[in-house]
Amino acid sequence: MTIAIPYGRQDISQDDIDEVVAVLRSDFLTQGPVVPSFENSVAQFCGAKYAVAVNSATSALHIACLALGVGEGDIVWTTPITFVASANCALYCGAEIDFIDIDPFTYNLNASLLADKLAEAEKIGQLPKVLIPVHLCGQSCDMAKIYELSLKYGFKIIEDASHAIGAKYKGEPIGSGRYSDITVFSFHPVKIITTGEGGMATTNSESLAKRMQLFRSHGIRALSDKAHHLNNEIWNYEQIELGFNYRMTDLQAALGLSQMDRLNYFVECRNNIASRYDEALVDLPLITPWQHQDSNSSYHLYPIRIKAPFGEKNQREIYDELRRSGIGVNLHYIPVYRQPFYASRGFFAGYCPEAENYYHQAISLPIFPALSHEDQDYVIDAVKKATVI
Template sequence: MIPYGKHTIAKEDVDAVVQVLENEFLTQGKQVPAFEQALCDYTGAKYVVACNSGTSGLHIACLAAGVGAGNLVWTVPNSFAASANAALYCGATVDFVDIDPVTRNLSVDALTAKLEKASAAGNVPDVLIAVHFSGSSCDMKAIADLCRPLNITIIEDAAHALGGKDAGGNRVGSCVYSDMVVTSFHPVKSVTTAEGGAVLTGSQLLADKLRLYASHGITKEPATIPAGHDDEPWFYAQIHLGFNYRLSDLHAALGVAQMGRLDSFVAERRARAARYHEALASLPVKRPLFDNNSAWHLYMIEVDPAQRTAIFNTLRAAGIGVNVHYIPIHLHPYYQALGFGAGDFPVSEQYYRGALTLPLYPLLTDSEQQKVIDCLKEVLL
């Protein structure tokens, strides 16, 4: 089966992990700080806090932003459930902003209209989580221009987008237009740590909170230790209710080794996306907007919704692991029980009805990609 996504592992990655296994601490050693520094160096972010998944990163980002009971968080329906779940973990209320039918990212027009209504009703969100779908950055400048005057904290969910840039040429993760950026290192992402994530920020205050929430809420920083323990070098203090979201040094070592090849991984993805784009031009499908700044995590097409299931099954039977990204979050049974339903966000729903994910990853061979193209032509023409 040709998968829709797949990691790339080289000998240097294996050697880096073995080095830790044989010679270093397996956790809380020097590899996590080295990985965090590599992310800072690449993105231009001032601070990075690594964690054990992108979901954990979203959770601690919401906690660092002060999200809790009585707060309102907006995100988009066209994402994995974690983009919304993270706010619910904190006890907040979640709502959604529909997507743009061309970019498939958060619609600035929809956000403008929803903020106008919310402002009039005195119900402006506390936090907006902007999701960079498939690797392309949202229009972060426009989003910041709308949100900052209203004191809305902006979190970028960049799980798909490390290695990409926004329209102004800023690297995703630089935090130019946001308070925090969350990314993921799942095996199908731009680089992998097997499982892992990180939160990037330009604020030391937020970085300190993130680090506490990711490590049980426990600290050994002298400024936070209660008086009377100066002669107790073993002493530590829990000052928040935190979580065990730390990344191990094994995972971080793999990440450090991978970061040096991030640009080449993205270039390989972009080349394969360009090949799809040209080859599928004559087919009855809607291709994605070709974004030269994208990290190209996914190559999504839209087909006739009436034929999507048949096309999906035919390609799977041919050994092609197509997928669908995403079932709109508000249509999951859990969210329907919260009061959401079909018709609430029509653009996301229309996109989902025809969405089909084609295989895309750096090791996808020319012959494998040609098989995908040929099978699509056979089933569609």
């Protein structure tokens, strides 16, 4: 079948192209001046002191864990309704991973269940070192409650805001660091802004920023020509950690820096499309995304949940029918612990019941700034036809 309308798509302007071409004609394709400019732009937008650009949000999650000292014997908790990278980053460090079930309304990590699990974990000496709440679809988790629990139980927080640049929580930009140690953004092509592939970590800690900068570039730091080494040897750099090649190029940064000029516009477009969907789909046998009053979503995704009483179409039937109509609906996400790799580590179907309920009902509809009114109407009509017998 031919997919005419994908669930997400990048929006590239002539200005974006011109900025990338300017880098191609410059002296630096990588490790030049544009990456720091992009970092400064994101940090200023979010109200954070520091930003560290990398080649993917997965890399950002990895170095964030490393910067916080995650290693063998440690435990990291996250949500099951996310991309696998939110959990994999802990395993990269040799830590163990566990999952907290989701809130039935926001689909984010359930802060009340987190409190219950922390109380039980404290009794047996199995508290997490780090918690990774994920702002699913662009809506913030209950960060004030999560931060309060972190003060009580002593864990660190990495906000996985891969979906959420441009979103707000309690009136402040996500990424400000008010309720966490580090926040991670993604710039994959279907995200709010793109660098092709790329990610960013923001923090208000100078030491964490320096640690992440070290880990993204082989664990190497530059030395001045006055560095003190014996025998008059030339040392202009030294490796002091086992790091990685996670650097972002100036080409990617140029695209991201240009896209930042339209970030607010992109978020506004996504919210407008979501509002049209909300209004048009209100009387159908499905649930549209619920928004908490403390959150202003960036609407990276727009998942509907299929309510299928006996005799009506189920999720699979509607999903297939929409794709046959040329609409590239998707599923975000299969619970991470259901993946074969995680099943081999002892997790099982039903481990997080609310996540399973969501998984068996959710379908992500197309939402991106360039989605025309005509295509929006086509999606709306197709959903109406698919959900009614």
